[in-house]
Amino acid sequence: MMALPVMTVEQRARVPVKVAEACTARRRWRRLFTCGAVRENLAMIGHIGINVPDLRTAKTYYDSLMPLLGFTEFFTAEDEFAYRPANGKPGTYLFIYPANEVSDYSRHRTGLQHVAFMVRSRSVVKEVHELVTELGATVLHEPRVFPEYPQPYYATFWLDPFGIMLEAVCHHDRD
Template sequence: MIDHVILTVSSFERSVAFYTQAFGPLGITMAMNFEGQDGHPDLKGFGDGKTIFFWLKEGKSNPDGMHIGFVAEDHGQVDAFYKAALEAGAQMIYEPRIFPEYYPGYYAAWVLDPDGYELELVHKS
């Protein structure tokens, strides 16, 4: 089980704006500014109102080998995320569609965030 993810991004300002818009349809919001001390970096935390599970750390980004998949409630949420992410500046990898090569009912969209991290939103039915 995963408790949280921390992405190192090249710009807090740009990435907070991007994720705020892209996560809007998912009910995920910017929830905490953690001010680091004693060598711990500053962090920006996103969550669902119950817990903070997605964090940004400013520094040298390295998106190679990183793929993050988020769960959607339905196909409409996948579509809304995809639209919001593109409007926020994401690059399209795959438009929302069913990916039968994974299994029937796997409906997903993939985008790249401003630092090149691969994000997927999937509804499995």
């Protein structure tokens, strides 16, 4: 992206209004984007819903996992529950519903392939791996750098109790 020049008040007064508005909008967007303060004017998935065959098992599992991934409980009802990003941060909500039709799930068929959760550090990726291992999850990939993806990409992949592939990924080089 092109660097924006610093102008004096006198110089700014001579800039055509449309150019000045474009520069201001570009600075505002960059400030919002780089600070992580994504607002309603940027596209974002509102929520993802996942059907599971056993809502009680899912609730126990996800209640232990989601806080480590940076999510908090949004609500719980008899026939569904949901999580949202913690501390009022913007992001996608995750809803869990009971499956109305019994069938085997496979990430290799048409439908949901996996859900990736971005976390703040590589240490959190390692902590998630330790937790899901303790919970008895099938770990597909232990925490490591994935050179085949745009860098930095440090992640772990595992299956939840129903075979849904989940991922914790850090896009930073920091611990």
